[in-house]
Amino acid sequence: MKALVYHGPRDVSVDEVPDPRIETPRDAIVKIITTNICGSDLHMYEGRTDMEPGRILGHENFGEVIETGDAVERIQVGDIVSVPFNVACGTCKNCNAGLTNYCIRANDYPRLAGGAYGFADMGPWEGGQAEFLRVPWADFNCCKMPEDGREKQNDYVMCADIFPTGYHATEMAGLRPGESVVIMGAGPVGLMAALSAVVKNASKIMVVDRHPDRLALAEQIGAIPIDDSKVSPVERVLELTGGEGADRGCECVGYQAHDPQGHEHPDDTLNKLVESVRFTGGIGVVGVFIPEDPGGPDDLAKQGRVPLEYGLHWFKGQTIGSGQCPVKRYDRYLRNLIHTGKAEPSYILSHELPLREAPDAYAHFDKREPGWTKVTLKPGLG
Ligand SMILES: NC(=O)c1ccc[n+]([C@@H]2O[C@H](COP(=O)([O-])OP(=O)(O)OC[C@H]3O[C@@H](n4cnc5c(N)ncnc54)[C@H](O)[C@@H]3O)[C@@H](O)[C@H]2O)c1
Ligand SMILES: [Zn+2]
Ligand SMILES: [Zn+2]
CATH class of the missing domain: 3.40.50.720 (NAD(P)-binding Rossmann-like Domain)
Incomplete structure (x- = not known):
């Protein structure tokens, strides 16, 4: 598949990389419909974190479930989901307390707590600025969208972060x-x-x-x-x-x-x-x-x-x-505000671009050029 790979400070490119696959029975594979670039990505892009070269960026992900592991029950193939940027197991002591931002199983605990996709110091999880994404503990993590999921994708994607x-x-x-x-x-x-x-x-x-x-x-x-x-x-x-x-x-x-x-x-x-x-x-x-x-x-x-x-x-x-936001605490309620027309977070979106234009988008967004407020990438556009 194609994915946005970090090579070093201000050096990213869209490369051909292996497709993610189901690695545990609790995983799902999501085909990305739209995925945002975040200010957090810029800390990494600028070389101001210890992000490892070779990793795929992207933690604000939204897409369609195309495959599930044998232990996944609630989430089904065909579901449209937003994926909280936190990777969380749902059952550790912090997750039990609602602190999915500090899951102790998604990272190298006790040295580090809390996981995220495509993020420095937040565990091994690859990012979603790509055609596909592996979502661990899929039943817990995925937030299922209503029937207007595709139509309001530019609003719902904001629920990931x-x-x-x-x-x-x-x-x-x-x-x-x-x-x-x-x-x-x-x-x-x-x-x-x-x-x-x-x-x-x-x-x-x-x-x-x-x-x-x-x-x-x-x-x-x-x-x-x-x-x-x-x-x-x-x-x-x-x-x-x-x-x-x-x-x-x-x-x-x-x-x-x-x-x-x-x-x-x-x-x-x-x-x-x-x-x-x-x-x-x-x-x-x-x-x-x-x-x-x-x-x-x-x-x-x-x-x-x-x-x-x-x-x-x-x-x-x-x-x-x-600290980091525990997205799971809020995402379904904010989703409902979008569904009922009471909130329209896409008002900040300035650019909808194909994935292949991601390197260029990073360069513009990094300079906070006028008019570059928020970028979403759509692998379906190329
Ligand atoms: N805690 C979390 O879970 C979480 C999640 C997402 C993003 N973040 C973080 O939130 C921060 C903002 O993210 P973003 O996507 O909006 O980034 P951004 O870089 O696009 O926006 C930051 C804004 O702050 C302004 N700014 C800079 N210095 C300022 C100052 N001294 N006074 C007033 N404004 C100033 C900039 O002009 C810019 O418009 C980043 O640090 C990001 O990593 C945290
Ligand atoms: Zn973000
Ligand atoms: Zn946990």
Whole structure:
């Protein structure tokens, strides 16, 4: 089959590789209908993780089940499914507790917990930017779509990662109806956090970034855009909340946070949230931070250390929740919102491309070129 293979920093190509096959009776093979490129792929693409060359990328996968192992009962050939980016067994102690983001059987536990397709440090699972994908523990992992699965594929594919991830940011922040929220980053994840805040009936949604096209998308769904290349986002949020600060804050940028000139400061968004969220408010961090970052801007960053304004955070009695999203906690409910027309996450999609154009798409998306907000790849188009 054809698949997008990582060869090294900014070096990916569509190669001919062996088809995946059923390896355990619990596996299924999914023929990919559509698969997204994610901001997380860019950390790997830029060589800022220890992703091994030769691996297939892609963890936001959606497709048709074409083969199942003998022990698969619930999922059937012909089902259209979204595949959560987390690979989870469904039965270990963390999965039992709903923490499928830290499954202890999908990775090299206790050194590492939590699995994902085509991801650095998240187990051996190959990615789905390919014609076919092997899904382990298929009954547990696959989220079955209703009859409009193909028709709304560009919405449903967002259930594999970014819609649940944006929602999870608001959950960890503790966002309730009527509250205000500030979201750092108007990338796909920040825009999904904004959509989740709309779904939850937040009273005021403020989104910080410096890309006008991305801020315009936030504005399109009723958020207040804040351009941090023009104003201080902390001052603006305080102004918009009568000096109190936002009730809740979402970090949707991660360790490669930078100033509008491009200099990286991994602490930038976290500290701005500590400063702009009110006393006793909550902060949800879904942007990725990593334990070691050899390519980081200074010694602290290289050691994965982030100079957090812990004193101010403690003094304000805020809470912070962090980590990968447990997609299984949310995907069926967000799917239902899409099915009933109450949420349309495809509003952020800028490009639908054949798989063969993936290398080019990575190059454009990596530069955050205007208009390149979110790319989905369709192997069926070639
Ligand atoms: N926790 C999870 O489960 C999970 C899942 C998916 C993605 N992620 C992570 O979420 C993060 C965002 O993903 P994405 O796809 O939206 O990525 P992206 O890179 O497309 O978007 C990030 C946005 O942040 C903006 N930004 C950069 N520095 C900023 C700053 N200092 N202040 C404000 N905005 C700033 C950029 O301009 C960009 O628009 C990444 O770290 C990704 O790895 C986490
Ligand atoms: Zn992703
Ligand atoms: Zn598990």
